Amino acid sequence: MLQNLLLNIDAGTIDWSRAQFALTAIYHWLFVPLTLGLAVIMGIVETKYYQTKDEFWKEAAKFWQKLFGINFAMGVATGIILEFEFGTNWSNYSWFVGDIFGAPLAVEGIVAFFMESTFVAVMYFGWKKVSPGFHLASTWLTGLGATISAWWILVANAWMQYPVGCEFNPDTMRNEMVSFAEVALSPFAISKFCHTVTSSWIIGGIFCVGVCCWYLMKKRHTRLAVESMKIGAGVGLVAALLAGATGHKSGMDVAEVQPMKLAAMEALYDGGTEQGLKLIEGIEVPYGLSIMATNDPKGYVPGINDLLNGYTTPDGKTEPSADEKIARGKKAIEALAAYRKAKAEGAPDSTINYQLSIINSNMKYFGYGYVKDKADLVPPVLVNFWAFRVMVGVGCLFILFFAVILAVTYKFPKALFKKYDITALPAWHYWVAILLIPLAYIGSECGWLVAEFGRQPWTIQDMLPTWASVSDLQSSSVIITFFLFLVLFTTMLAVEINILLKQIKKGPEL
Incomplete structure (x- = not known):
């Protein structure tokens, strides 16, 4: 029974289970934002092809779709492992609220995953087999499928932050769902989804701009670089502004239902x-x-x-x-x-x-x-205080960065930017854009640190603390799998970076 749980769980098991889940989530989150961001980039690029019938845009779309596919595959692999950990390391949590938490994950697997799988095949292999309009729709639906996947995952996470739509059944010793609509459409879930997705578009925008700057520095694929940079910076600027607005709404939600998190974020005693x-x-x-x-x-x-x-x-x-x-x-x-x-x-x-x-x-x-x-x-006050400031600081920096990129590429206002040629700047200008890519990831990961560290000590806010959620395992078992996952995920990340760099170096087939 749950009330006797604390008598059996080893403290080391709690710490290592948390560490393993954090490891998996952090690595998984390296892939997800780029998937969501590149989905918008490749959709806009193919839309340009559909509108103009210019073969340049077709090859540009294929190029960004290849980078999307490489990253997409890695994200799926780590995401599956992350969901399995709820059953292996957090079985008491899964037993206590599995009726509720499992529902959005099931929907994500059945609807969104199959939607992505169907249309991603058409996107990659259907160029000569379907009409341009259907192919364009498949590209956008692939990105929409990835976004819907994010929606259901974030609904599950938001429920942990703000548990609604459920009642405790003392006969079964479980929390049971009474309103799927309350779970799926809670204000916390909507705010979290909007803020997370728009911040992911920032990653896609900065990645696109960074790749384009590398081409400009190498004097290669100049047209692709300039045209794609305009799209990437445009998406990035809109996303950064929206992330600021949705972040304010998220802050209000946190103040209402997680005031201790807000106090920790501000070190407000x-x-x-x-x-x-x-x-x-x-x-x-x-x-x-x-x-x-x-x-x-x-x-x-x-x-x-x-x-x-x-x-x-x-x-x-x-x-x-x-x-x-x-x-x-x-x-x-x-x-x-x-x-x-x-x-x-x-x-x-x-x-x-x-x-x-x-x-x-x-x-x-x-x-x-x-x-x-x-x-x-x-x-942890120190972690929340500084992670929040890094996240906000990086977001503000990118508003300025994307605005400058658009001003230089469109030469507006002309009085200030007419002498700047985006294709012939000193190399350090391009290096600044390239080096901002890891900074964007740092800001994104800091956002997740605030969300998850700020909720501590709760697995489910006010309902179930972390030490009452873990499985009754030997800590040695969790330690072994922690280091196995560390090696596996690091290898996967190295492989992805290597494949991405090779594909970028190869460039589009123009």
């Missing part, structure tokens, strides 16, 4: 109204945090100490202390044990219903019953 947003320690934007969290410069934002000790907002809303939540969580766990015992012994309905009423009134804090020290409720 004592909250209040009219809170400034820290740029770095000691420098802040006045009212910035209150605006980000509440859309009101005078809005109240609780700090870490407020959340641990309990607080009352200026409008009278009261939040209990962590100690009270822990006490109520333990009360729910004890009542659950008494309820099951009463049912097993055939106790009177009045006794059973009494225990059930205690469970229901305290179920909101069920997960807190597994917390021994309220200090464990505070996520």
Whole structure:
């Protein structure tokens, strides 16, 4: 039973299971954003071919589709392993909420994956077998399929951050779905999807611009480089602006349902109204945090100490202390044990219903019953604080970068950029663009660090802590597979980079 779980799990198993899942997720996330970003690039390029019937655009589309395919294959491989880990290393989590969490993953596998598999085949092998219009549709539908896959994965992740559409069944000891629509269309899921996908388009844009700059530096495929750079920078600029807007909406969602995460992101220990947003320690934007969290410069934002000790907002809303939540969580766990015992012994309905009423009134804090020290409720502040700033800083940098690229390529305003020829700049200009590719990945990974580290210690926010979610395994087993995966994923990454570089060096067949 879940309430006895902590008596059997080795602490090393918890740490290594978390490390293994983090390893897999980080490597997987190296492939996914580029897949989503290049899907837009190759779709726009083939649309240009469909409109102009110029063979140049056809070969350009084939080139970007090859790079997409290389990356797509690696992403599928790591994603499958990531899903399997829920059953191997996190079986208690899967058992406790598998009815809910498994639903979006099943939809992702059945609908999106088969959609991608069907149309990706047409995209690569159908150039001479289907009409140009059908082929163009297949290219866009391949990208749409990848995006739909991301939607369902992010729905599952968003549910872990904001569990809705479910009820706990004390007879089965499981959380069961009562509304698929609430799970699939929760505000948290929509915000997470929009922010994640637009940030992925930034990766596609910077990758496209970087490859084009390499060609310009080598004086090769100049037309491909200039035309593709315009598309990549355009997609990147729009995506960066949208990522900023969706990021603000995500910040408001986090403030509402995960206030401890927001406090950790800001290293805010004592909250209040009219809170400034820290740029770095000691420098802040006045009212910035209150605006980000509440859309009101005078809005109240609780700090870490407020959340641990309990607080009352200026409008009278009261939040209990962590100690009270822990006490109520333990009360729910004890009542659950008494309820099951009463049912097993055939106790009177009045006794059973009494225990059930205690469970229901305290179920909101069920997960807190597994917390021994309220200090464990505070996520790693240093990691969240700096990861958030790196993510935002990189996003702001790319807004400026893409704007400059578009200004230079289109020579607007002419008074400033007419003397710049994008095809004949000093080599260091091109190297700047190339070196920004890994910076984009760092910013993207920092976003995931904030999302996942900020949720700690919860696997499911307020419902199930990480140490109550893992499988009852020997830590040595997890250690062995951790290093096996480390070698495997590193090899896969090296192989992908090698194949990509060879394909880029080869270039399009123009």
